Amino acid sequence: MTELDGELDAVLDGVLDGVRIGVTAERRADDLIGALLRHGAEVRHAPTITIVPLAEDPELKRSTETVLAAPVGFTAVTTGAGFRGWVDAADGWGLKDDLLTALRASRIFARGPKAVGALRGLGLREDYAAPDESNAELFQALVDAGVEGERVAVQLHGAPLPEFTSRLTGAEVVTVQPYRWLSPPNPLPVFSLVHDILSAEVEAVVFTSAPAAANFLTLAGDRRDAVVAVLRRGAIKTFCVGPVTAAPLEAAGIPTCQPERQRLGALVKLVVATLG
Numbered sequence: 001m002t003e004l005d006g007e008l009d010a011v012l013d014g015v016l017d018g019v020r021i022g023v024t025a026e027r028r029a030d031d032l033i034g035a036l037l038r039h040g041a042e043v044r045h046a047p048t049i050t051i052v053p054l055a056e057d058p059e060l061k062r063s064t065e066t067v068l069a070a071p072v073g074f075t076a077v078t079t080g081a082g083f084r085g086w087v088d089a090a091d092g093w094g095l096k097d098d099l100l101t102a103l104r105a106s107r108i109f110a111r112g113p114k115a116v117g118a119l120r121g122l123g124l125r126e127d128y129a130a131p132d133e134s135n136a137e138l139f140q141a142l143v144d145a146g147v148e149g150e151r152v153a154v155q156l157h158g159a160p161l162p163e164f165t166s167r168l169t170g171a172e173v174v175t176v177q178p179y180r181w182l183s184p185p186n187p188l189p190v191f192s193l194v195h196d197i198l199s200a201e202v203e204a205v206v207f208t209s210a211p212a213a214a215n216f217l218t219l220a221g222d223r224r225d226a227v228v229a230v231l232r233r234g235a236i237k238t239f240c241v242g243p244v245t246a247a248p249l250e251a252a253g254i255p256t257c258q259p260e261r262q263r264l265g266a267l268v269k270l271v272v273a274t275l276g
Contacts, residue, residue: 015276016041022193022205024048024212027081027179028264032208035268039276044196046189048216049181049209054089063176064090068098072106073150074171076138077126080114082157085178087122100124103153107145111138112262133262135244139164147171159211181211183219190219197227197236203275204237207245208264214248228252237274241267 017040023033026047033043054060064086077083090099103124110116110126112133119126128145130137139161142152148170154161156177165173184190196202207213220227231238231254238254240246242262249256257274259266 014040015272018042019204019275020044020196020202021271021275022046022196022202024190024193024205024216025208026050026184026212028208032206032264032268035264036206036271039268039272041271044189044193044202046193047184048190048212048219050184052180052182054085054178055092057089057178057180059180060086060089060176060178061093063174064093064095064099066174067153067176068095068102070151072102072153072174074142074145074147074152075103075106075108076142076152076154077108077110077115077119078135078138078155078161079111079157080116080118082178083115083118083155084121086155086176089178106153109138109142109145111135133242135161135164139167143167159214181215183215187219190216194220194223194227197230198223200230200236202236204239204271205231206239206267206271207249208241208267210245210248213240213245217248217252228254231255239267239271239274 016036020042021036022044023029024046025032026049029045029047033045036043087096087099090096100122107127108119108124109128110119111130116126116129128141147168151172151174152168154165154173154175156175157179160175165175217224230236234255238249238256240249240256240258241264242258246256246258257270259270
């Protein structure tokens with residue numbers, strides 16, 4: 001039984017019979033699609049990004065070596081999956097022990113329980129965890145802690161965060177970006193989903209990451225304004241796993257539905273409750 005199975009065992013199968021849903025995820029897409037299919041949905045899978053494999057990412061290796069080049073005063077961990085992926089990649093390069101030793105000597109700030117779980121699973125302890133799992137809280141806590149004159153290692157996830165890292169004034173900020181993304185090698189499923197939205201052939205679209213949401217609008221190309229106009233009306237529901245994912249869409253004026261907990265299981269429950 002998967003995590004999603006356990007979280008959805010109270011939901012009846014078949015409640016999404018005939019409901020057509022676009023899914024834009026690449027990572028954990030099988031879990032999400034499988035859960036929706038079990039409840040009867042017709043899923044149209046259109047990954048809007050592809051993830052660069054961590055162990056083959058020269059930029060990740062270079063940034064890891066930069067972190068290790070001098071002592072680190074503070075570490076910011078934004079996601080549990082991203083942090084574990086970073087350490088796993090470092091292990092493949094023979095740098096895992098050095099990396100954990102360097103980070104253990106720093107003050108570690110985490111964005112919520114998933115990041116905390118990843119840290120503790122690797123024998124590290126956090127000095128701070130953002131109670132509402134937001135980047136705003138995480139980086140404000142770093143500012144309040146006083147990072148001027150310090151080296152700060154920031155583990156990103158999927159995209160840079162200049163609006164937050166720029167607030168660490170006076171610090172030497174080293175960003176590490178596991179899960180760098182590129183546009184999908186085959187964009188045709190995305191073009192097909194754009195057509196389905198404009199033709200009202202889907203009832204909902206589901207997003208699980210901010211890069212996927214942002215690149216969906218980019219890949220819409222000259223049909224972007226038309227897609228945004230349709231989604232703004234709300235007849236086709238736009239579901240996002242959390243506020244970070246929703247940000248690029250809401251910046252375009254698209255209303256989103258988000259679960260209280262930023263988890264895939266909670267997201268599927270919300271889709272079922274809204275459309276079932």
